[in-house]
Amino acid sequence: MTGLIGRVDKALVAALGFIVVLLFGGALYSRNFLSADYLLQQLQVASFLGVIATGAMVVILLGHIDLSIPWVVTIGGMMSTAAAGRGGMAGSLAIPFAVACGFGFGIVNGLGVAYLRVPSMIFTLGTNAIAQGLMVVHTSGFAPQEFASPTMHYIAVERSLFGIPNAVWVWAAIGGATVILLRKTSFGRRVYAIGNSERAVFLSRGNVNRVVVACFAISGACSAFAGVLLAGYSTKAYQAMGDPYLLPAIAAVVLGGTSILGGRGTYLGTVAGVVLVTLLQSILSIVQMPEAGRQVIYGSVIILMLLVYGRGQKVVS
């Protein structure tokens, strides 16, 4: 237990502290804010962002970034609804099919970053544009008319165990698997090592490229799966449905204490970051803050939080 407390970092404490402040402030505004129903609903919304942030975090730990998240999310949503719309065998395979599409995009990202050595920021920007192009061709520019399959609806909307939304269980499962992957496997150790020094991992005979490809594949699969959840939640997929998730996902990962330069960060921090970002967005919409003020406050809070605990080292030598 002491080991656990010893490992808890400043970022996590600050993020959790801010979550408490947000909950307290929200409760002052409206009594419903602390009701179990409202909080569970927030967790459900957070789980979509949480799944995306999981993939984003794994890539950020490497010291890379995945900017193809928005349209891979859209691919996940559109491919699953398209397969579900066919019904029958294709319908039952809707979820694995969509996740496989995202996984494939992630592999392409990884190959470009690892083997072609193109900076991840620009390569994933390119694959994002290609994903967008493919989806425009797929829908012929119109809103697709397909609908979510019952399974998608089930995992995204319904609450079957202890009244907790299924989406939260799914996020918990993915999160648990990620923690084990990052903390208990040599693969996870290597992810952190690459984030600290790619060259050192190469010189100690680690296969850098394979780890990079795998991490981007995880990110692609997570984004596509989040797209499936979103499509199940709103029973439709639409163009640019992933656009509002890129910045909050990166913000959540960084607010949770993961270094944007890679090599440092905990999954627990990312969970705190996701909850923090979701609560912040929710409170700003509850107090009926106009969009302009919401954006200003959202940006200012991220800056202020990072000024408290996310500052870099001073260059002294």
Next chain:
Amino acid sequence: MKRDWSFWLAANRGPLIAAVLSVAMFTLFASQHPAGFSLNIVNTAANKGALLAFVAIAQTIPVLTSGLDLSVGMVFVLENCLASTLVVGSPLQTALGVAAVLASGLLCGALNGLIVVVGRLQPIIATLATGAIYYGIALLVRPAPGGAVNEDFADFITGSVGDAVPFSLILLVAVVLFIWIPYRRSVLGRAAYAIGSSEQAAYMSGVPVARAKFLSYVLAGFFAAIAGLLLTGLTYSGEANALLGGSYTLSSIAAVVVGGTSLYGGSGGAIGTIFGAFVLRTIGDLLFVFDMDPLWQPLFLGIVLLISVSLGSFRLLRVKKRVDLYR
């Protein structure tokens, strides 16, 4: 003397490729255009290209210091909204409005610079957050699309001088001659390159690291503001459009890379970026004159973008030791 020449060629390979490519592509475009080669086509293409070029120059300078400014697109949108409110009325009022717009661009850049230099936050995440703030202010200034602009001024900056040369091109050349080249040769400009190569070495050599970084973000805000003015001249109105800002931010990074500036900092420059921006803009025009199905255009644009940024990988063939591949 001969060796100097080959060194110059090697050092400027990226910008040169972008320059040749943009000229070739534009010639193809103009020769295939159904209406034939005319001043009108040149002017439209120059305006569209210059719009991205200014945002991309803004992006170039922080990138040289191995930073990044993800708020350039939002500053661009904010200045568009401000210009549609301020750049109106009498010539004097208009001039004051232009000055105010440019000054607020400098202010946005200064805020970014302060957060990055004094706050020591990672530029990528700091400017992501300030981008949201600037977009919020843009919405505050212009909740609904609209506004007006002094039309004489708008027609002047988007028209052509003496019915021959587009004003936007003159403006680009002027910026290069009177801002970029003096900056590049100044202490702080060279410091920006030094920081991009190695911040620690620069610091140890007494390079004014903090001031140079701060100035790079201030200049970024200034150039984004020029682009905002130009956009207002083209549309005669302002709109707080988050999608537009986001797409310009991303295109600006692509233009920087296509123009031969390294995203790791320390090499490249604004001149290559200008050609990079024109390459990206002309691709879209080419798809138009070759009558490509609009449905397939985004996909084709994406493929071209991906291929053009992957072309840099040919340098891998020259790497002798594999360990040099890894940072």
